[in-house]
Amino acid sequence: MKIRFKAKVIDLFSRERAVVVSSKDAENADLRSFDRVKLTADETxxxxxxxxxxxxxxxxxxxxxxxxxxxxxxxxGDIVSVALAPRPQSVTLIKRKMKGATLSKADMGTIIQDIVLGNIGPMETLAFAMAQKYVGMNDDETEFLTRALxxxxxxxxxxxxxxxxxxxxxxxxxxxxxxxVPIVASAGLLIxxxxxxxxxxPTGTADTMEVLAQVEFTASELKEIARKTNGAIAWGGMLNLAPGDDMIIRAESVVGIDPESQMLASILAKKMAAGVRNLVLDIPTGKGAKVETMEEAVSLANRFIDLxxxxGIQVRCGVTYGGQPIGHAIGPALEAKEALEALTGDGPSSLIEKxxxxxxxxxxxxGTAPAGRGYEVAREILKSGRAFDKMKEIIEAQGGDSRVKPExxxxxDHRxxxxxxxxxxxxxxxNRVLTEMGRAAGAPRDKGAGVxxxxxxxHKVRKDQKMLEIYxxxxVKLQDAVNVLRRESPLIIEGMLLRTVPETMFLNV
Amino acid sequence: MKIRFKAKVIDLFSRERAVVVSSKDAENADLRSFDRVKLTADETxxxxxxxxxxxxxxxxxxxxxxxxxxxxxxxxGDIVSVALAPRPQSVTLIKRKMKGATLSKADMGTIIQDIVLGNIGPMETLAFAMAQKYVGMNDDETEFLTRALxxxxxxxxxxxxxxxxxxxxxxxxxxxxxxxVPIVASAGLLIxxxxxxxxxxPTGTADTMEVLAQVEFTASELKEIARKTNGAIAWGGMLNLAPGDDMIIRAESVVGIDPESQMLASILAKKMAAGVRNLVLDIPTGKGAKVETMEEAVSLANRFIDLxxxxGIQVRCGVTYGGQPIGHAIGPALEAKEALEALTGDGPSSLIEKxxxxxxxxxxxxGTAPAGRGYEVAREILKSGRAFDKMKEIIEAQGGDSRVKPExxxxxDHRxxxxxxxxxxxxxxxNRVLTEMGRAAGAPRDKGAGVxxxxxxxHKVRKDQKMLEIYxxxxVKLQDAVNVLRRESPLIIEGMLLRTVPETMFLNV
Incomplete structure (x- = not known):
C-alpha cells in the first residue's frame, strides 16, 4: 500500500536516511517503526x-x-508517497560472501546498487567490507566491484x-x-x-589544497580549470564519482579496516570515473606503513596493474619509502606551507626527491620525457621555477590568491x-603516533593544526634539542595532542630510557 | 567543558541513544555533530x-x-549536563582482536562495558562479533566474555x-x-x-507462550510464579540479565551471524544471570541446522560443558535430529496450539519424543529419575496428564486462561x-525456506501467522495431495510468503521437476 504525505525537512544530518511519520498514519499504512520504506518524490x-x-x-x-x-x-511542501520497501537481496548475497562464496557480476551490481540507494545501511556495508578482509575476493570479483562502483x-x-x-x-x-600536479602540467600533460x-x-590532498584555493567544483567548472591550466587539485566529493565507494569507506573507517580488494576497487573506480586513463600509483612501503615489505609491495603493484x-587504465607503480613522514610538516596549513616552500626551491629533500x-x-x-630521463626532466621543471608559476596559475584558476607567500x-598559535x-x-x-597526534590536535577540521x-x-640529536612541535x-585540542605524547612515543632515540617499571613513563613532556 | 541543559524527551525510538541541541549551544560548548557526548542526570x-x-x-x-x-x-524538564565523551578504548581493543590478538579479562570487561553504556555503537559491536567469527576466541577469552556479560x-x-x-x-x-517445563515441574524440580x-x-519460546499467558514479569513476580508452580515460561528481556548480550545479538542479526564463542557466551551468560545451575542443552544436528554433523555437535557440546x-553450571548436552522442523506447526499461535494438543495426548511423535x-x-x-530411566519417568508424567495439569497451573499463574482449548x-485466516x-x-x-516463509507471512509479530x-x-505423497499450508x-503478508514459495522449494519430492530452462519454475503454486 502506498500513501501520500506532505514533506517537511528536518535541519538535522544523521548517518542514515530517515523519515518520521505519526503513529496513526503508520498504522493506516500498515507500516512499523524501523521498516525500510521507499519514498517517491517526482521521479526520484x-x-x-x-x-x-x-x-x-x-x-x-x-x-x-x-x-x-x-x-x-x-x-x-513536496508531496511524497511512501510504501514498504521490498527486502533487499543484497543481505543474502553478503551473507553468502561471508561464508566464502564467489560473487558474480550481477551479484556485485546488486550489492553496490543497494548501498548507493540506501536499501542496505552502514552495518550491512561494514559486513561486506569485513567479508572482503577475511574471505578475500578474486580478480574477477574485484573487477566486477570496481565496475559496479x-x-x-x-x-x-x-x-x-x-x-x-x-x-x-x-x-x-x-x-x-x-x-x-604543477610539474606534470608544466610539461604539457593533462592532470x-x-x-x-x-x-x-591528519589531512588529505583536498584539505591541504583548500588552504590555498577553493576545491569544490562542478564537472564543467573542473573541465574549464583543466582546459586553462592543464592541471587542477579538486575535491572529488561533489562530482558523484563512484559514490558507493564513499559509503563503503565511511563504514570501514568506524573500525579502521581497508581490505585489499576494496582498496584496489576504490582507487581504480574513482580514477576510471574521473576519466583517468594513465595512472602512476605510489606504494609507500616500510615499517608502520600500509605495506611493510618489498615483497608485499610488488604483489600489490601487480594486482593494480592487472586490474x-x-x-583500460594504464597503471605504473612506484614503491617509495614509507617508514616515516615525507618532509617535516603534517596538517593542512603546515603542509600547504611546506609544499609552497618546496616549489620555490626551499624544500626538504625527501619531499622533493619523491x-x-x-x-x-x-x-x-x-612520452614527454624519454624512458629513464623523466626524473631529470621533472627536476629541471621544478628547479627552473616553471612548476611554481604553474601552481600560481592553478591557484588563481581555482579562485585562490596566487600571490600567497609560504610565510x-x-x-x-597554541604550541x-x-x-x-x-x-x-x-x-x-x-607514523601511527604522529597521525594520532595530528588528529588529536584538531586536523583536518582545524586547518592550522598539526605537527x-x-x-x-x-639524525643526531643533543639533549634538550627541539625534536618536534605540535600546532x-x-x-583543548593542544591538550588532547599532548595527552597522546604522554602515552606514546613518536620518536625514539637510541639509548633513551623507554619506561621504568612499575611506573610507566615515556618521554619527558 | 561541561554545559547544562533542560531535557525534553522526543517520543521516538531510534537504534542509538541520541540527543539534539541547537547549533549555537553546540558552538558555545565546542561540540560538533556526531560527537559522542556524556550526559549526566542525577547520578546516571x-x-x-x-x-x-x-x-x-x-x-x-x-x-x-x-x-x-x-x-x-x-x-x-530534568537538568542534564553534557560534555564531550573521551574516545572509548574498546575501538582499539576490537581492532586488535580483528588482527588476531588474544584479549585479556580486563580488555573483555572494557569492551562489554562500552557496549552496555553505549560508548560504542552497533557498528563497532558488529565488528567485534565478526572478529569472533573469523579470528575466533579461545576458552579463556570466552569465559571472560561470559563473565563480563x-x-x-x-x-x-x-x-x-x-x-x-x-x-x-x-x-x-x-x-x-x-x-x-510442565513435565519437569511436575516431577518436583524447579524450572x-x-x-x-x-x-x-518465526517464533521464540516467549512469543509462543505469549499466545497462552503473559510473559513479561519483574524478578519478584517471576520468583513468586516459580514458588507457586515450580515452573515458568517468561520473557527474559525485562529482567536486565546480561543486557550486553541483547545488544550484541541485535547487531549480529543484521547480517545473521552467530559465531561459536559468542553463542557459548550468550547462552551461558543468560543462564548464569538467571540463577540456573543445571542445564540440559539441545543441539539440533542435521542438514540445514546450525550444526550439520555429529562430529561438530560433539565438539560444541564439549565446549559448552567445559565453559x-x-x-559453576552443570551442563549436559542432547544431540537431537535437526534436519527438519519438530512437529508440524511453525509460528506463535500454531505452535502454542500444537504444544497444547501434545500435552493432552494428541501430538506428533517427533515433538513428543524430543x-x-x-x-x-x-x-x-x-535425581528425580534413576540414571537411564529419565525417559520412562518423563513419558509417564506426560501420559498421565500431570504435565497438562501443571501447564494449566503455570498458565493461570502467568495470568492466562487455564481453560483454553487447542481448537x-x-x-x-488468510491461507x-x-x-x-x-x-x-x-x-x-x-528449514531455511520454511523459516523464511513463516517470517514473510508475518510471524512472529502477527501471532496467527505461520506454516x-x-x-x-x-512421507509418501500422491499428486494433488496438500503438502503444507501458509497462515x-x-x-499482503500472505502474498509475501507465497512469493517465497515462487522462488524456493520448502519440500522436494523425488522425481519432481525442479526447474525448466530458460524459464525458471519451481513447484506449481
Missing part, C-alpha cells in the same frame, strides 16, 4: 528508515532528514588523455601532489586531479614542543 | 550521539530520544537449585519447552525458564496451500 525513488513520533510530526506530514532531502531533491555514479570525460597519480596512503605528511578529504589521517588492464621521481614516471608514461599561511631527553640518534619515527618534525630517522588552534 | 552518566538542529530544539534545551530517556531515567547486568537467585533447558536454535517448530523472543526465526564447569527425551535428561540430572486458539505436483516420496524438507506441514521427510493475518 529512494529508500529510508522509518521512525514514528507524534511530537515531531503530525498526521499527513512526513519529516525528512536533511541528507535524504538533498539526495532526493525534496523540499518543504563506476556504473552507479557519474563520469568525467576530458578531450585529451588524462594523467594522474595516487598514493595508497598511510604515511603522514605526503603532500607530494601539490608539487607533482586534473580529484582527491579526497582525510578520513583517518588497470581489465579496466615528487620529482613520481613526476618523472608520469612524464615518461606520457603568510596561518598556522595554529607544544618536545625536546630530546638525551644525546643520541633518532632510530625510529612512528612539525625537526628531526627524522638517523593547534584551540587549547 | 550515559553516552549518546550528538546531533544539531535548530528546528527540533531551542537554545538551552536538549532533545533526548525515548530509549535514552528510559535507560537514563530522564524525564521532561553477567557482571554488567542484574542476577536472579532462587532458594533451591534451578534447572533449565536451552536449544542452540536453527530448527523451526521447536516448541518443546512448552512440554518440558523457571526465561527465554527470548524470535530474532531471525559451564568454569562458571520433549520426553530432554525432560528425562533433566530428571536424571536432578480455540486463533490462527490466521494458501501447496499441493504435490507429482506422486513420490518427500526427500527433503528445507503447517502436512508431510515430512520420507497469515493480513493478505
Amino acid at each position: 525513488t529512494i529508500t529510508a528508515m522509518l521512525y514514528l513520533s507524534d511530537k515531531l510530526t503530525q498526521d499527513g506530514t512526513i519529516r525528512v532528514s536533511q541528507e535524504l532531502a538533498s539526495d532526493a531533491g525534496i523540499t518543504d 563506476v556504473d552507479t555514479g557519474d563520469r568525467l570525460e576530458f578531450d585529451s588523455p588524462a594523467y594522474d597519480k595516487h598514493s595508497i596512503g598511510g604515511v603522514p605528511g605526503n603532500k607530494v601532489s601539490l608539487l607533482i 586534473p586531479k580529484t582527491s579526497s578529504r582525510a578520513i583517518t589521517s 588497470g588492464r581489465r579496466l 615528487s620529482v621521481s613520481i613526476s618523472g614516471l608520469i612524464l615518461e608514461m606520457g 603568510e599561511i596561518t598556522v595554529g 607544544h614542543a618536545l625536546y630530546a631527553p638525551v644525546d643520541g640518534y633518532v632510530t625510529s619515527v612512528e 612539525v618534525l625537526h628531526v627524522k630517522r638517523g 593547534a588552534e584551540r587549547s | 552518566t550515559i553516552t549518546a550521539m550528538l546531533y544539531l538542529s535548530d528546528k527540533l530544539t531551542q537554545d538551552g534545551t536538549i532533545r533526548v530520544s525515548q530509549e535514552l530517556a528510559s535507560d537514563a531515567g530522564i524525564t521532561d 553477567v557482571d554488567t547486568g542484574d542476577r536472579l537467585e532462587f532458594d533451591s537449585p534451578a534447572y533449565d533447558k536451552h536449544s542452540i536454535g536453527g530448527v523451526p517448530g521447536n516448541k518443546v519447552s512448552l512440554l518440558i 523457571p525458564k526465561t527465554s527470548s523472543r524470535a530474532i531471525t526465526s 559451564g564447569r568454569r562458571l 520433549s520426553v527425551s530432554i525432560s528425562g535428561l533433566i530428571l536424571e540430572m536432578g 480455540e486458539i486463533t490462527v490466521g 494458501h496451500a501447496l499441493y504435490a505436483p507429482v506422486d513420490g516420496y518427500v526427500t527433503s524438507v528445507e 503447517v506441514l502436512h508431510v515430512k521427510r520420507g 497469515a493475518e493480513r493478505s
Whole structure:
C-alpha cells in the first residue's frame, strides 16, 4: 500500500536516511517503526528508515532528514508517497560472501546498487567490507566491484588523455601532489586531479589544497580549470564519482579496516570515473606503513596493474619509502606551507626527491620525457621555477590568491614542543603516533593544526634539542595532542630510557 | 567543558541513544555533530550521539530520544549536563582482536562495558562479533566474555537449585519447552525458564507462550510464579540479565551471524544471570541446522560443558535430529496450539519424543529419575496428564486462561496451500525456506501467522495431495510468503521437476 504525505525537512544530518511519520498514519499504512520504506518524490525513488513520533510530526506530514532531502531533491511542501520497501537481496548475497562464496557480476551490481540507494545501511556495508578482509575476493570479483562502483555514479570525460597519480596512503605528511600536479602540467600533460578529504589521517590532498584555493567544483567548472591550466587539485566529493565507494569507506573507517580488494576497487573506480586513463600509483612501503615489505609491495603493484588492464587504465607503480613522514610538516596549513616552500626551491629533500621521481614516471608514461630521463626532466621543471608559476596559475584558476607567500599561511598559535631527553640518534619515527597526534590536535577540521618534525630517522640529536612541535588552534585540542605524547612515543632515540617499571613513563613532556 | 541543559524527551525510538541541541549551544560548548557526548542526570552518566538542529530544539534545551530517556531515567524538564565523551578504548581493543590478538579479562570487561553504556555503537559491536567469527576466541577469552556479560547486568537467585533447558536454535517448530517445563515441574524440580523472543526465526519460546499467558514479569513476580508452580515460561528481556548480550545479538542479526564463542557466551551468560545451575542443552544436528554433523555437535557440546564447569553450571548436552522442523506447526499461535494438543495426548511423535527425551535428561540430572530411566519417568508424567495439569497451573499463574482449548486458539485466516505436483516420496524438507516463509507471512509479530506441514521427510505423497499450508493475518503478508514459495522449494519430492530452462519454475503454486 502506498500513501501520500506532505514533506517537511528536518535541519538535522544523521548517518542514515530517515523519515518520521505519526503513529496513526503508520498504522493506516500498515507500516512499523524501523521498516525500510521507499519514498517517491517526482521521479526520484529512494529508500529510508522509518521512525514514528507524534511530537515531531503530525498526521499527513512526513519529516525528512536533511541528507535524504538533498539526495532526493525534496523540499518543504513536496508531496511524497511512501510504501514498504521490498527486502533487499543484497543481505543474502553478503551473507553468502561471508561464508566464502564467489560473487558474480550481477551479484556485485546488486550489492553496490543497494548501498548507493540506501536499501542496505552502514552495518550491512561494514559486513561486506569485513567479508572482503577475511574471505578475500578474486580478480574477477574485484573487477566486477570496481565496475559496479563506476556504473552507479557519474563520469568525467576530458578531450585529451588524462594523467594522474595516487598514493595508497598511510604515511603522514605526503603532500607530494601539490608539487607533482604543477610539474606534470608544466610539461604539457593533462592532470586534473580529484582527491579526497582525510578520513583517518591528519589531512588529505583536498584539505591541504583548500588552504590555498577553493576545491569544490562542478564537472564543467573542473573541465574549464583543466582546459586553462592543464592541471587542477579538486575535491572529488561533489562530482558523484563512484559514490558507493564513499559509503563503503565511511563504514570501514568506524573500525579502521581497508581490505585489499576494496582498496584496489576504490582507487581504480574513482580514477576510471574521473576519466583517468594513465595512472602512476605510489606504494609507500616500510615499517608502520600500509605495506611493510618489498615483497608485499610488488604483489600489490601487480594486482593494480592487472586490474588497470581489465579496466583500460594504464597503471605504473612506484614503491617509495614509507617508514616515516615525507618532509617535516603534517596538517593542512603546515603542509600547504611546506609544499609552497618546496616549489620555490626551499624544500626538504625527501619531499622533493619523491615528487620529482613520481613526476618523472608520469612524464615518461606520457612520452614527454624519454624512458629513464623523466626524473631529470621533472627536476629541471621544478628547479627552473616553471612548476611554481604553474601552481600560481592553478591557484588563481581555482579562485585562490596566487600571490600567497609560504610565510603568510596561518598556522595554529597554541604550541607544544618536545625536546630530546638525551644525546643520541633518532632510530625510529612512528607514523601511527604522529597521525594520532595530528588528529588529536584538531586536523583536518582545524586547518592550522598539526605537527612539525625537526628531526627524522638517523639524525643526531643533543639533549634538550627541539625534536618536534605540535600546532593547534584551540587549547583543548593542544591538550588532547599532548595527552597522546604522554602515552606514546613518536620518536625514539637510541639509548633513551623507554619506561621504568612499575611506573610507566615515556618521554619527558 | 561541561554545559547544562533542560531535557525534553522526543517520543521516538531510534537504534542509538541520541540527543539534539541547537547549533549555537553546540558552538558555545565546542561540540560538533556526531560527537559522542556524556550526559549526566542525577547520578546516571550515559553516552549518546550528538546531533544539531535548530528546528527540533531551542537554545538551552536538549532533545533526548525515548530509549535514552528510559535507560537514563530522564524525564521532561530534568537538568542534564553534557560534555564531550573521551574516545572509548574498546575501538582499539576490537581492532586488535580483528588482527588476531588474544584479549585479556580486563580488555573483555572494557569492551562489554562500552557496549552496555553505549560508548560504542552497533557498528563497532558488529565488528567485534565478526572478529569472533573469523579470528575466533579461545576458552579463556570466552569465559571472560561470559563473565563480563553477567557482571554488567542484574542476577536472579532462587532458594533451591534451578534447572533449565536451552536449544542452540536453527530448527523451526521447536516448541518443546512448552512440554518440558510442565513435565519437569511436575516431577518436583524447579524450572523457571526465561527465554527470548524470535530474532531471525518465526517464533521464540516467549512469543509462543505469549499466545497462552503473559510473559513479561519483574524478578519478584517471576520468583513468586516459580514458588507457586515450580515452573515458568517468561520473557527474559525485562529482567536486565546480561543486557550486553541483547545488544550484541541485535547487531549480529543484521547480517545473521552467530559465531561459536559468542553463542557459548550468550547462552551461558543468560543462564548464569538467571540463577540456573543445571542445564540440559539441545543441539539440533542435521542438514540445514546450525550444526550439520555429529562430529561438530560433539565438539560444541564439549565446549559448552567445559565453559559451564568454569562458571559453576552443570551442563549436559542432547544431540537431537535437526534436519527438519519438530512437529508440524511453525509460528506463535500454531505452535502454542500444537504444544497444547501434545500435552493432552494428541501430538506428533517427533515433538513428543524430543520433549520426553530432554525432560528425562533433566530428571536424571536432578535425581528425580534413576540414571537411564529419565525417559520412562518423563513419558509417564506426560501420559498421565500431570504435565497438562501443571501447564494449566503455570498458565493461570502467568495470568492466562487455564481453560483454553487447542481448537480455540486463533490462527490466521488468510491461507494458501501447496499441493504435490507429482506422486513420490518427500526427500527433503528445507528449514531455511520454511523459516523464511513463516517470517514473510508475518510471524512472529502477527501471532496467527505461520506454516503447517502436512508431510515430512520420507512421507509418501500422491499428486494433488496438500503438502503444507501458509497462515497469515493480513493478505499482503500472505502474498509475501507465497512469493517465497515462487522462488524456493520448502519440500522436494523425488522425481519432481525442479526447474525448466530458460524459464525458471519451481513447484506449481
